[in-house]
Amino acid sequence: MKSLSNDQLLEELQSAEDQITDRIADNMETFGVSSTVGRLLGIIYMNREAMTLDSLAEETGMSKTRMSQVMRQMLALNIAEKEFVKGSRKEHYNVESDYAQTFISLFTTNWKDVVSRNMTLERRLRDRVDQMSNSVTDSTSEEIVERIETLSEELDAWQAYYNWIDRLVDFFESGKIFDHIPIHDSHKEDNHHEK
Amino acid sequence: MKSLSNDQLLEELQSAEDQITDRIADNMETFGVSSTVGRLLGIIYMNREAMTLDSLAEETGMSKTRMSQVMRQMLALNIAEKEFVKGSRKEHYNVESDYAQTFISLFTTNWKDVVSRNMTLERRLRDRVDQMSNSVTDSTSEEIVERIETLSEELDAWQAYYNWIDRLVDFFESGKIFDHIPIHDSHKEDNHHEK
DNA sequence: AACCTTGTAAAGTTTAAATTGCACAGATTA
DNA sequence: TAATCTGTGCAATTTAAACTTTACAAGGTT
Secondary structure: OOOOOHHHHHHHHHHHHHHHHHHHHHHHHHHOOOHHHHHHHHHHHHHOOOEEHHHHHHHHOOOHHHHHHHHHHHHHOOOEEEEOOOOOOOOEEEEOOOHHHHHHHHHHHHHHHHHHHHHHHHHHHHHHHHHHHHHOOOOOOHHHHHHHHHHHHHHHHHHHHHHHHHHHHHHHHOOOHHHHOOOOOOOOOOOOOOO | OOOOOHHHHHHHHHHHHHHHHHHHHHHHHHHOOOHHHHHHHHHHHHHOOOEEHHHHHHHHOOOHHHHHHHHHHHHHOOOEEEEOOOOOOOOEEEEOOOHHHHHHHHHHHHHHHHHHHHHHHHHHHHHHHHHHHHHOOOOOOHHHHHHHHHHHHHHHHHHHHHHHHHHHHHHHHOOOHHHHOOOOOOOOOOOOOOO
16 A cells, blocks of 8 residues: 555545545534535535635535525534624534534424424314314215214324324434433444544 | 214224325435335334245235335345244345434445545546646646646545545444434423323 | 616526336236 | 237427526625
8 A cells, every 4th residue: 555645635634525525514404404505505515614604605516595595405404503703704614523513403493393383283274174064964975974983083093103203303302312322322332443 | 073983993093094195205215215114114014023035015005026126225235134933934124113213224335335436536536637747748838737636636635535435424423413413402401292 | 866786586498307108028818 | 911909118398396496585794
Protein backbone atom coordinates (compact mmCIF):
# COMPACT_ATOMS: atom_id res chain seq x y z
CA MET A 1 0.00 0.00 0.00
CA LYS A 2 1.61 3.20 -1.11
CA SER A 3 1.91 6.32 0.99
CA LEU A 4 0.13 9.56 0.19
CA SER A 5 1.46 13.08 -0.33
CA ASN A 6 0.02 16.12 1.42
CA ASP A 7 -2.00 17.08 -1.61
CA GLN A 8 -3.33 13.59 -2.01
CA LEU A 9 -4.28 13.51 1.64
CA LEU A 10 -6.28 16.72 1.27
CA GLU A 11 -8.06 15.30 -1.72
CA GLU A 12 -8.78 12.07 0.11
CA LEU A 13 -10.15 13.94 3.10
CA GLN A 14 -12.42 16.07 0.98
CA SER A 15 -13.68 13.06 -0.91
CA ALA A 16 -14.38 11.10 2.26
CA GLU A 17 -16.19 14.01 3.88
CA ASP A 18 -18.27 14.52 0.75
CA GLN A 19 -19.26 10.88 0.73
CA ILE A 20 -20.46 11.15 4.30
CA THR A 21 -22.56 14.19 3.41
CA ASP A 22 -23.96 12.39 0.38
CA ARG A 23 -24.96 9.43 2.46
CA ILE A 24 -26.61 11.54 5.11
CA ALA A 25 -28.59 13.20 2.33
CA ASP A 26 -29.54 9.83 0.93
CA ASN A 27 -30.66 8.38 4.22
CA MET A 28 -32.81 11.35 4.94
CA GLU A 29 -35.11 10.26 2.12
CA THR A 30 -36.21 7.41 4.35
CA PHE A 31 -37.97 10.07 6.39
CA GLY A 32 -39.83 11.16 3.33
CA VAL A 33 -38.06 14.49 2.94
CA SER A 34 -36.23 15.74 -0.12
CA SER A 35 -32.56 14.91 -0.38
CA THR A 36 -31.70 18.59 -0.25
CA VAL A 37 -32.91 18.67 3.34
CA GLY A 38 -30.48 15.87 4.04
CA ARG A 39 -27.74 17.56 2.08
CA LEU A 40 -28.01 20.78 4.09
CA LEU A 41 -28.12 18.80 7.30
CA GLY A 42 -24.95 17.01 6.27
CA ILE A 43 -23.17 20.16 5.19
CA ILE A 44 -23.96 22.10 8.35
CA TYR A 45 -23.18 19.08 10.48
CA MET A 46 -19.81 18.49 8.86
CA ASN A 47 -19.07 22.20 9.07
CA ARG A 48 -19.43 22.03 12.85
CA GLU A 49 -20.55 25.61 12.95
CA ALA A 50 -23.76 27.51 12.20
CA MET A 51 -24.04 28.61 8.58
CA THR A 52 -25.81 31.38 6.68
CA LEU A 53 -28.05 31.06 3.66
CA ASP A 54 -25.31 32.54 1.54
CA SER A 55 -22.66 30.10 2.65
CA LEU A 56 -25.06 27.22 2.09
CA ALA A 57 -25.91 28.48 -1.37
CA GLU A 58 -22.23 28.67 -2.18
CA GLU A 59 -21.54 25.21 -0.79
CA THR A 60 -24.39 23.57 -2.69
CA GLY A 61 -24.34 25.71 -5.79
CA MET A 62 -28.05 26.28 -5.36
CA SER A 63 -30.01 29.51 -5.16
CA LYS A 64 -30.40 31.37 -1.91
CA THR A 65 -34.16 31.18 -2.23
CA ARG A 66 -34.02 27.40 -2.22
CA MET A 67 -31.79 27.48 0.86
CA SER A 68 -34.37 29.64 2.55
CA GLN A 69 -37.17 27.23 1.64
CA VAL A 70 -35.29 24.20 2.86
CA MET A 71 -34.13 25.78 6.09
CA ARG A 72 -37.70 26.76 6.88
CA GLN A 73 -38.73 23.17 6.33
CA MET A 74 -35.93 21.99 8.60
CA LEU A 75 -37.03 24.37 11.33
CA ALA A 76 -40.54 22.95 11.06
CA LEU A 77 -39.13 19.47 11.31
CA ASN A 78 -37.20 20.45 14.41
CA ILE A 79 -33.88 19.42 12.99
CA ALA A 80 -32.35 22.88 12.72
CA GLU A 81 -32.45 26.11 14.62
CA LYS A 82 -31.47 29.72 14.23
CA GLU A 83 -28.43 30.78 16.15
CA PHE A 84 -27.61 34.35 16.96
CA VAL A 85 -24.17 35.51 15.93
CA LYS A 86 -23.26 38.91 17.21
CA GLY A 87 -21.93 41.39 14.75
CA SER A 88 -23.65 39.71 11.84
CA ARG A 89 -26.94 40.72 10.32
CA LYS A 90 -27.39 37.39 8.59
CA GLU A 91 -29.27 34.58 10.17
CA HIS A 92 -27.21 31.59 11.11
CA TYR A 93 -28.56 28.07 11.16
CA ASN A 94 -27.27 25.16 13.13
CA VAL A 95 -28.27 21.52 13.40
CA GLU A 96 -28.39 18.97 16.15
CA SER A 97 -25.04 17.18 16.21
CA ASP A 98 -26.39 13.99 17.72
CA TYR A 99 -27.53 11.55 15.07
CA ALA A 100 -29.98 9.68 17.27
CA GLN A 101 -31.51 12.93 18.47
CA THR A 102 -32.08 14.00 14.88
CA PHE A 103 -33.68 10.66 14.17
CA ILE A 104 -36.04 11.16 17.09
CA SER A 105 -36.93 14.72 16.09
CA LEU A 106 -37.86 13.65 12.60
CA PHE A 107 -39.72 10.60 13.74
CA THR A 108 -41.78 12.39 16.36
CA THR A 109 -42.54 15.52 14.33
CA ASN A 110 -43.76 13.49 11.38
CA TRP A 111 -45.90 11.11 13.36
CA LYS A 112 -47.36 13.70 15.70
CA ASP A 113 -48.76 15.38 12.63
CA VAL A 114 -50.24 12.15 11.39
CA VAL A 115 -51.77 11.32 14.74
CA SER A 116 -53.42 14.67 15.10
CA ARG A 117 -54.87 14.62 11.59
CA ASN A 118 -56.24 11.15 12.16
CA MET A 119 -57.71 11.72 15.57
CA THR A 120 -59.68 14.60 14.09
CA LEU A 121 -61.03 12.50 11.26
CA GLU A 122 -61.78 9.66 13.64
CA ARG A 123 -64.00 11.89 15.76
CA ARG A 124 -65.85 13.23 12.76
CA LEU A 125 -66.44 9.77 11.35
CA ARG A 126 -67.52 8.47 14.73
CA ASP A 127 -70.26 11.08 14.82
CA ARG A 128 -71.43 10.15 11.37
CA VAL A 129 -71.50 6.46 12.20
CA ASP A 130 -73.54 7.19 15.30
CA GLN A 131 -76.03 9.10 13.20
CA MET A 132 -76.20 6.17 10.79
CA SER A 133 -76.83 3.79 13.66
CA ASN A 134 -79.67 5.96 14.85
CA SER A 135 -81.22 5.94 11.41
CA VAL A 136 -81.54 2.17 11.34
CA THR A 137 -85.17 0.98 11.39
CA ASP A 138 -87.04 -2.25 10.63
CA SER A 139 -87.01 -1.38 6.95
CA THR A 140 -83.22 -1.06 6.83
CA SER A 141 -81.61 -3.86 4.86
CA GLU A 142 -79.57 -6.41 6.75
CA GLU A 143 -76.50 -5.68 4.62
CA ILE A 144 -76.52 -2.03 5.59
CA VAL A 145 -76.83 -2.77 9.29
CA GLU A 146 -73.85 -5.06 8.99
CA ARG A 147 -71.74 -2.55 7.14
CA ILE A 148 -72.45 0.07 9.76
CA GLU A 149 -71.36 -2.33 12.46
CA THR A 150 -68.18 -3.22 10.53
CA LEU A 151 -67.38 0.43 10.02
CA SER A 152 -67.80 1.11 13.70
CA GLU A 153 -65.39 -1.69 14.57
CA GLU A 154 -63.01 -0.30 11.99
CA LEU A 155 -63.01 3.01 13.80
CA ASP A 156 -62.19 1.24 17.05
CA ALA A 157 -59.15 -0.40 15.44
CA TRP A 158 -58.23 2.92 13.89
CA GLN A 159 -58.38 4.68 17.22
CA ALA A 160 -56.35 1.98 18.95
CA TYR A 161 -53.68 2.23 16.28
CA TYR A 162 -53.23 5.97 16.45
CA ASN A 163 -53.29 5.84 20.18
CA TRP A 164 -50.49 3.29 19.97
CA ILE A 165 -48.46 5.56 17.69
CA ASP A 166 -49.10 8.41 20.06
CA ARG A 167 -47.60 6.45 22.93
CA LEU A 168 -44.78 5.32 20.66
CA VAL A 169 -43.95 8.91 19.84
CA ASP A 170 -43.87 9.73 23.51
CA PHE A 171 -41.62 6.75 24.15
CA PHE A 172 -39.08 8.26 21.76
CA GLU A 173 -39.57 11.86 22.68
CA SER A 174 -39.22 11.30 26.41
CA GLY A 175 -35.99 9.43 25.87
CA LYS A 176 -37.36 6.27 27.45
CA ILE A 177 -36.29 4.47 24.31
CA PHE A 178 -32.69 4.89 25.44
CA ASP A 179 -33.40 2.91 28.60
CA HIS A 180 -34.12 -0.08 26.39
CA ILE A 181 -31.94 0.63 23.39
CA PRO A 182 -28.93 2.50 24.71
CA ILE A 183 -26.83 4.42 22.25
CA HIS A 184 -23.75 2.49 23.14
CA ASP A 185 -24.35 -1.21 23.03
CA SER A 186 -22.91 -2.91 26.09
CA HIS A 187 -22.97 -6.36 24.49
CA LYS A 188 -20.84 -6.48 21.40
CA GLU A 189 -17.67 -4.71 22.50
CA ASP A 190 -15.60 -7.01 20.27
CA ASN A 191 -15.44 -4.62 17.34
CA HIS A 192 -14.25 -1.81 19.58
CA HIS A 193 -12.04 0.84 18.11
CA GLU A 194 -8.96 1.92 20.08
CA LYS A 195 -7.93 5.55 20.29
CA MET B 1 -80.78 15.57 13.79
CA LYS B 2 -82.71 14.08 10.91
CA SER B 3 -82.91 10.40 10.08
CA LEU B 4 -81.48 8.87 6.92
CA SER B 5 -83.11 6.78 4.20
CA ASN B 6 -81.65 3.53 2.92
CA ASP B 7 -80.13 5.22 -0.11
CA GLN B 8 -78.67 7.96 2.00
CA LEU B 9 -77.20 5.38 4.35
CA LEU B 10 -75.49 3.60 1.46
CA GLU B 11 -74.05 6.87 0.25
CA GLU B 12 -72.89 7.77 3.76
CA LEU B 13 -71.23 4.40 4.16
CA GLN B 14 -69.41 4.65 0.86
CA SER B 15 -68.27 8.15 1.63
CA ALA B 16 -66.99 7.20 5.08
CA GLU B 17 -65.15 4.17 3.76
CA ASP B 18 -63.57 6.23 1.00
CA GLN B 19 -62.37 8.77 3.51
CA ILE B 20 -60.68 6.05 5.51
CA THR B 21 -58.92 4.77 2.40
CA ASP B 22 -57.86 8.29 1.50
CA ARG B 23 -56.39 8.85 4.91
CA ILE B 24 -54.53 5.58 4.89
CA ALA B 25 -53.05 6.59 1.54
CA ASP B 26 -52.08 9.95 2.94
CA ASN B 27 -50.43 8.59 6.04
CA MET B 28 -48.40 6.17 4.03
CA GLU B 29 -46.45 9.10 2.63
CA THR B 30 -44.85 9.46 6.05
CA PHE B 31 -42.99 6.28 5.21
CA GLY B 32 -41.68 7.89 2.09
CA VAL B 33 -43.67 5.79 -0.36
CA SER B 34 -45.95 7.12 -3.06
CA SER B 35 -49.56 7.66 -2.10
CA THR B 36 -50.66 5.04 -4.60
CA VAL B 37 -48.98 2.41 -2.45
CA GLY B 38 -51.09 3.64 0.42
CA ARG B 39 -54.20 3.79 -1.71
CA LEU B 40 -53.87 0.15 -2.78
CA LEU B 41 -53.17 -0.85 0.79
CA GLY B 42 -56.31 0.94 1.88
CA ILE B 43 -58.45 -0.51 -0.89
CA ILE B 44 -57.36 -4.09 -0.32
CA TYR B 45 -57.63 -3.65 3.42
CA MET B 46 -61.16 -2.27 3.27
CA ASN B 47 -62.11 -4.97 0.78
CA ARG B 48 -61.22 -7.58 3.38
CA GLU B 49 -60.34 -10.04 0.64
CA ALA B 50 -57.43 -10.58 -1.72
CA MET B 51 -57.70 -8.64 -4.97
CA THR B 52 -56.43 -9.00 -8.53
CA LEU B 53 -54.60 -6.45 -10.63
CA ASP B 54 -57.72 -6.04 -12.73
CA SER B 55 -60.02 -5.35 -9.81
CA LEU B 56 -57.49 -2.88 -8.42
CA ALA B 57 -57.24 -1.14 -11.77
CA GLU B 58 -61.00 -0.87 -11.89
CA GLU B 59 -61.25 0.41 -8.33
CA THR B 60 -58.57 3.07 -8.78
CA GLY B 61 -59.22 3.90 -12.41
CA MET B 62 -55.52 3.40 -13.08
CA SER B 63 -53.77 1.21 -15.62
CA LYS B 64 -53.06 -2.42 -14.90
CA THR B 65 -49.38 -1.81 -15.54
CA ARG B 66 -49.25 0.66 -12.71
CA MET B 67 -51.03 -1.78 -10.41
CA SER B 68 -48.41 -4.36 -11.25
CA GLN B 69 -45.60 -1.93 -10.47
CA VAL B 70 -47.08 -0.86 -7.18
CA MET B 71 -47.89 -4.37 -6.02
CA ARG B 72 -44.34 -5.41 -6.72
CA GLN B 73 -43.14 -2.54 -4.60
CA MET B 74 -45.50 -3.55 -1.83
CA LEU B 75 -44.22 -7.10 -1.91
CA ALA B 76 -40.69 -5.76 -1.58
CA LEU B 77 -41.80 -3.65 1.36
CA ASN B 78 -43.33 -6.69 3.00
CA ILE B 79 -46.75 -5.14 3.28
CA ALA B 80 -48.54 -7.37 0.78
CA GLU B 81 -48.39 -10.94 -0.35
CA LYS B 82 -49.67 -13.16 -3.10
CA GLU B 83 -52.48 -15.44 -2.16
CA PHE B 84 -53.44 -18.51 -4.13
CA VAL B 85 -57.07 -18.71 -5.17
CA LYS B 86 -58.03 -22.01 -6.71
CA GLY B 87 -59.88 -21.93 -9.96
CA SER B 88 -58.46 -18.54 -10.91
CA ARG B 89 -55.52 -17.93 -13.16
CA LYS B 90 -55.07 -14.39 -11.92
CA GLU B 91 -52.78 -13.56 -9.06
CA HIS B 92 -54.46 -12.34 -5.93
CA TYR B 93 -52.86 -9.93 -3.52
CA ASN B 94 -53.65 -9.48 0.11
CA VAL B 95 -52.38 -7.16 2.82
CA GLU B 96 -51.71 -7.45 6.50
CA SER B 97 -54.87 -6.49 8.36
CA ASP B 98 -53.12 -5.38 11.52
CA TYR B 99 -52.19 -1.70 11.37
CA ALA B 100 -49.34 -1.91 13.86
CA GLN B 101 -47.87 -4.89 12.06
CA THR B 102 -47.89 -2.95 8.81
CA PHE B 103 -46.18 -0.08 10.54
CA ILE B 104 -43.49 -2.41 11.77
CA SER B 105 -42.98 -4.03 8.39
CA LEU B 106 -42.48 -0.70 6.70
CA PHE B 107 -40.30 0.66 9.42
CA THR B 108 -38.00 -2.34 9.55
CA THR B 109 -37.72 -2.93 5.80
CA ASN B 110 -36.83 0.68 5.16
CA TRP B 111 -34.27 0.99 7.90
CA LYS B 112 -32.64 -2.37 7.35
CA ASP B 113 -31.81 -1.18 3.88
CA VAL B 114 -30.33 2.02 5.20
CA VAL B 115 -28.29 0.24 7.83
CA SER B 116 -26.78 -2.20 5.38
CA ARG B 117 -25.88 0.50 2.87
CA ASN B 118 -24.23 2.52 5.59
CA MET B 119 -22.31 -0.25 7.23
CA THR B 120 -20.75 -0.99 3.86
CA LEU B 121 -19.71 2.59 3.31
CA GLU B 122 -18.46 2.84 6.86
CA ARG B 123 -16.09 -0.09 6.35
CA ARG B 124 -14.77 1.31 3.10
CA LEU B 125 -14.20 4.73 4.61
CA ARG B 126 -12.55 3.21 7.66
CA ASP B 127 -9.98 1.55 5.41
CA ARG B 128 -9.26 4.78 3.63
CA VAL B 129 -8.85 6.67 6.88
CA ASP B 130 -6.43 4.04 8.11
CA GLN B 131 -4.40 4.45 4.97
CA MET B 132 -4.40 8.20 5.47
CA SER B 133 -3.21 7.76 9.05
CA ASN B 134 -0.36 5.60 7.85
CA SER B 135 0.67 8.24 5.35
CA VAL B 136 1.22 10.86 8.02
CA THR B 137 4.89 11.88 8.41
CA ASP B 138 6.82 14.74 10.00
CA SER B 139 6.19 16.86 6.94
CA THR B 140 2.41 16.46 7.16
CA SER B 141 0.69 19.70 8.13
CA GLU B 142 -0.88 19.90 11.56
CA GLU B 143 -4.26 20.76 10.03
CA ILE B 144 -4.33 17.57 7.99
CA VAL B 145 -3.46 15.39 10.96
CA GLU B 146 -6.28 16.97 12.87
CA ARG B 147 -8.80 16.49 10.09
CA ILE B 148 -7.89 12.83 9.81
CA GLU B 149 -8.43 12.43 13.52
CA THR B 150 -11.77 14.23 13.33
CA LEU B 151 -12.87 12.08 10.43
CA SER B 152 -11.99 8.95 12.32
CA GLU B 153 -14.06 10.07 15.28
CA GLU B 154 -16.86 10.88 12.90
CA LEU B 155 -16.80 7.29 11.68
CA ASP B 156 -17.04 6.07 15.27
CA ALA B 157 -20.17 8.15 15.82
CA TRP B 158 -21.51 6.96 12.49
CA GLN B 159 -20.99 3.36 13.38
CA ALA B 160 -22.57 3.79 16.80
CA TYR B 161 -25.60 5.41 15.23
CA TYR B 162 -26.27 2.70 12.66
CA ASN B 163 -25.67 0.06 15.24
CA TRP B 164 -28.30 1.78 17.35
CA ILE B 165 -30.77 1.76 14.47
CA ASP B 166 -29.98 -1.87 13.87
CA ARG B 167 -30.92 -2.72 17.45
CA LEU B 168 -33.95 -0.48 17.18
CA VAL B 169 -35.14 -2.37 14.11
CA ASP B 170 -34.72 -5.62 15.99
CA PHE B 171 -36.66 -4.20 18.91
CA PHE B 172 -39.61 -3.65 16.59
CA GLU B 173 -39.22 -6.73 14.47
CA SER B 174 -38.99 -9.09 17.43
CA GLY B 175 -42.16 -7.64 18.92
CA LYS B 176 -40.36 -6.55 22.10
CA ILE B 177 -41.76 -3.11 21.45
CA PHE B 178 -45.17 -4.46 22.44
CA ASP B 179 -43.87 -5.37 25.88
CA HIS B 180 -43.30 -1.68 26.49
CA ILE B 181 -45.94 -0.10 24.29
CA PRO B 182 -48.85 -2.52 24.24
CA ILE B 183 -51.41 -2.17 21.49
CA HIS B 184 -54.20 -1.68 23.95
CA ASP B 185 -53.36 0.95 26.50
CA SER B 186 -54.26 -0.21 30.00
CA HIS B 187 -54.16 3.29 31.44
CA LYS B 188 -56.67 5.57 29.77
CA GLU B 189 -59.79 3.43 29.69
CA ASP B 190 -61.95 6.54 30.20
CA ASN B 191 -62.72 7.08 26.55
CA HIS B 192 -63.81 3.48 26.18
CA HIS B 193 -66.42 2.64 23.62
CA GLU B 194 -69.29 0.33 24.62
CA LYS B 195 -70.63 -2.29 22.28
C1' DA C 1 -34.21 61.33 2.54
C1' DA C 2 -31.82 57.77 -0.75
C1' DC C 3 -29.36 53.53 -0.55
C1' DC C 4 -27.89 48.77 0.99
C1' DT C 5 -28.77 44.17 2.91
C1' DT C 6 -31.24 40.16 3.83
C1' DG C 7 -34.97 36.95 3.48
C1' DT C 8 -38.86 35.34 1.15
C1' DA C 9 -43.32 35.51 -1.95
C1' DA C 10 -44.85 34.59 -6.42
C1' DA C 11 -44.56 32.89 -10.84
C1' DG C 12 -41.93 30.52 -14.13
C1' DT C 13 -38.72 26.71 -15.54
C1' DT C 14 -36.45 22.44 -15.09
C1' DT C 15 -36.03 17.91 -13.41
C1' DA C 16 -37.69 13.80 -11.58
C1' DA C 17 -41.50 10.81 -10.40
C1' DA C 18 -45.76 8.81 -11.44
C1' DT C 19 -48.54 6.91 -14.80
C1' DT C 20 -49.99 5.12 -19.39
C1' DG C 21 -50.01 2.54 -23.87
C1' DC C 22 -48.08 -0.71 -26.49
C1' DA C 23 -45.97 -4.88 -27.22
C1' DC C 24 -44.65 -9.17 -26.14
C1' DA C 25 -43.29 -13.49 -23.35
C1' DG C 26 -44.90 -17.38 -21.01
C1' DA C 27 -48.34 -20.14 -19.71
C1' DT C 28 -53.20 -22.16 -20.82
C1' DT C 29 -56.78 -23.61 -23.57
C1' DA C 30 -59.03 -25.19 -27.63
C1' DT D 1 -51.14 -25.12 -34.08
C1' DA D 2 -53.53 -21.10 -33.35
C1' DA D 3 -56.05 -18.32 -30.05
C1' DT D 4 -56.44 -16.28 -25.46
C1' DC D 5 -55.19 -14.63 -21.00
C1' DT D 6 -52.14 -12.50 -17.61
C1' DG D 7 -48.30 -9.95 -15.99
C1' DT D 8 -44.57 -6.96 -17.01
C1' DG D 9 -40.50 -4.54 -19.72
C1' DC D 10 -39.93 -0.42 -22.09
C1' DA D 11 -40.57 4.05 -24.18
C1' DA D 12 -43.60 7.91 -24.13
C1' DT D 13 -46.45 11.09 -21.67
C1' DT D 14 -48.38 13.44 -17.91
C1' DT D 15 -48.14 15.33 -13.39
C1' DA D 16 -45.92 16.83 -9.38
C1' DA D 17 -41.80 18.25 -7.02
C1' DA D 18 -37.63 20.67 -6.95
C1' DC D 19 -35.42 24.60 -8.06
C1' DT D 20 -34.55 29.47 -10.17
C1' DT D 21 -35.43 34.24 -11.40
C1' DT D 22 -37.36 38.35 -10.42
C1' DA D 23 -39.20 41.53 -7.44
C1' DC D 24 -40.11 43.53 -3.33
C1' DA D 25 -40.85 44.31 1.87
C1' DA D 26 -38.72 45.25 6.18
C1' DG D 27 -35.00 46.79 8.64
C1' DG D 28 -30.32 49.00 8.82
C1' DT D 29 -27.00 52.43 7.19
C1' DT D 30 -25.29 56.91 5.34
